[in-house]
Amino acid sequence: MESNRIDRRGFLKTSAIVTGAAAAHRYLYAEGAGAGIPTRALGRTGEHVSSIGLGGYHIGQAKLSDDAAVQLIRQAVDRGITFLDNCWDYNDGTSEVRMGKALAGGYRNKVFLMTKIDGRTKQSCAQQIDESLQRLQTDHVDLMQFHEVIRLEDPDRIFGENGALEAMLEAKKAGKVRFIGFTGHKDPYVHLRMLETARQHSFHFDTVQMPLNVMDAHFRSFTHEVLPVLTREGIAPLGMKCFGDSFILKSNTVKPMECLHYCLNLPIAVQITGIDNQQVLDQAIEAANSFKPMTDVEVAGILERTKPAALEGKFELYKTTAHFDGTAHKPQQLG
Numbered sequence: 001m002e003s004n005r006i007d008r009r010g011f012l013k014t015s016a017i018v019t020g021a022a023a024a025h026r027y028l029y030a031e032g033a034g035a036g037i038p039t040r041a042l043g044r045t046g047e048h049v050s051s052i053g054l055g056g057y058h059i060g061q062a063k064l065s066d067d068a069a070v071q072l073i074r075q076a077v078d079r080g081i082t083f084l085d086n087c088w089d090y091n092d093g094t095s096e097v098r099m100g101k102a103l104a105g106g107y108r109n110k111v112f113l114m115t116k117i118d119g120r121t122k123q124s125c126a127q128q129i130d131e132s133l134q135r136l137q138t139d140h141v142d143l144m145q146f147h148e149v150i151r152l153e154d155p156d157r158i159f160g161e162n163g164a165l166e167a168m169l170e171a172k173k174a175g176k177v178r179f180i181g182f183t184g185h186k187d188p189y190v191h192l193r194m195l196e197t198a199r200q201h202s203f204h205f206d207t208v209q210m211p212l213n214v215m216d217a218h219f220r221s222f223t224h225e226v227l228p229v230l231t232r233e234g235i236a237p238l239g240m241k242c243f244g245d246s247f248i249l250k251s252n253t254v255k256p257m258e259c260l261h262y263c264l265n266l267p268i269a270v271q272i273t274g275i276d277n278q279q280v281l282d283q284a285i286e287a288a289n290s291f292k293p294m295t296d297v298e299v300a301g302i303l304e305r306t307k308p309a310a311l312e313g314k315f316e317l318y319k320t321t322a323h324f325d326g327t328a329h330k331p332q333q334l335g
Contacts, residue, residue, distance in 0.1 A: 037080030037288045042112075042269045043236030045179055045206050047142070049083040049112045049270050052260075052288040055240070056086030056115070058274035060095030072281060073102035077110050079285055085240075085272045086136070087116040087147055088128045089326050089333055096135035108138055116147035116183060117164070118327050120157040124335025125164035129171050143207060144168060144177040148327045150186035155197035157334075158182075164335075165203070181207030185241065185318040186325075188225035195229060204235070207269070211241035211318060214254050214262050214302055215310035220319050227266065236269040243273075244316055245324070251309040254302065260287035262302055265294045 039048040054076050059069045073084070084103075086096050096115060103111065115132045119125035133139065146158055146168075158164045171177045182205060184190055191210060198205055208230055210222040217223050230237045242263045243249050249256060263271040264287065275281045309315055318324040327333055 037082075037285065038291070039082070040269050041236075042179075043206055043230075044234040045236065047112060047179075050081045050288065051264055051270060051291070052081060052284050053083035053085050053238075053270040053272040054081050054284075055272045055274040056084065056095045056099060057090045058276035059098055060091030061276060062091075064276060066098055066101065069098040070102040072275065072278075073099060074107060076275065076281055076285075077102075077107055079281075080288075081285070082111050083270045083272070084111050084113050086114065086132075087118075088132045089118055089147070089330070093131070093135055096132055100135050100137035104137060112142045113138065114143035114145065115141050116145040118147050118333040119167070119335040120154065120164050121335035122162045122164060122167045124333075125167035126171070129167065129176060133176060140176050140178065143179045143181060144171070145180070145207065145209060146182040148325065149182045149184035149194050150190060150325060150327075152190060152193060154184075154190070155194045158194075159197050159201050159203075165201075179206035181205050181209065181236075181238070183209035183238075183240075185211050187220055187319065188222045191222065191226045192229065195226075195233075195235075204233075207236040207238050209238035209240055209272070211244075211316070212237075212239040212263055212266055212268065212271075213242050213244060213248060213316075214259055214306045215244065215248055215251075215313075215316055217303055218307050218310035219313045219316060223266065227268075231267055237267065239263050239266065239268045239271040240273075241316075241318060242271060244318070245274075247315045247317055251306070251315045253306045253309050256283060257287055257290075258302060260284070261291055261294065262299070264288070264291045265299065 038051045040051050042049050054073065059073060084099060086099055115136065117125055117128040117132065119128045129144065146164060168177065168180055172180065182194055191208065210226055212223055227237055242259050248259065273284050275284060313320040322328045
């Protein structure tokens with residue numbers, strides 16, 4: 001009986017974050033004019049972006065041709081997706097090159113463009129920023145993020161003397177970058193340490209990207225530990241790994257639309273999802289357009305169903321293995 005009470009407290013804690021925080025920040029759910037897809041406020045930036053974002057990694061994979069990737073990106077934008085995600089290291093630059101081609105011909109002005117860099121030193125960061133801009137065929141990005149902040153020492157390197165933040169601030173002053181954020185997928189404690197290090201240097205991030213999904217609530221939870229901090233400080237939360245690169249779906253505990261709606265129910269600015277074919281694009285747009293705030297009972301039902309599979313993190317491999325750690329496989333990218 002006692003264990004049941006503890007479980008219920010856990011469910012209610014998550015429900016409070018999922019539904020209570022959303023209710024307290026109704027501005028997130030402002031409807032946008034873009035092809036019917038709702039938009040949400042991007043923290044305190046004054047920007048609004050589509051509630052679903054197109055992930056950059058998948059559009060650079062070899063199974064897609066350049067032409068198919070360009071067509072998919074442009075179709076997503078035409079149908080109302082305005083937030084585009086990318087990274088300097090995705091598919092050795094192919095993802096940014098393809099997105100740059102897709103944004104030619106006036107498409108750049110229709111989107112909020114984000115990319116990420118790996119460099120931890122001032123020199124490596126500056127070089128990667130310029131390479132990303134060249135590949136993306138633009139003179140600036142709307143948001144640049146420090147990628148894969150997954151080690152306890154990453155905040156020290158980024159904020160240290162001749163660290164990456166110096167290059168990022170110079171890029172912002174030069175008009176190459178509008179807003180600054182960071183991403184990571186390993187452990188919520190690393191995110192909290194990055195935020196604390198920023199406070200110590202009187203720096204305020206505009207965005208923070210992290211894995212948010214139906215299993216995160218049960219294991220090393222960004223939902224419990226980081227999301228409330230971002231909400232309180234006016235930093236825009238960017239969700240990723242809704243499906244855990246399909247591993248969560250392989251648990252056979254939840255359906256794709258349930259995963260997407262659960263994430264959209266969180267008080268986030270945008271849920272970024274990998275899109276590499278027509279069916280997945282249609283699914284993402286349907287999720288955005290059909291989403292309605294979930295009740296506590298609906299949230300608790302999903303969490304109860306996924307908890308047994310989630311407890312050891314075996315379907316969140318980005319937390320428990322180095323499988324998704326690109327900078328672990330290529331540490332030279334850190335500089």
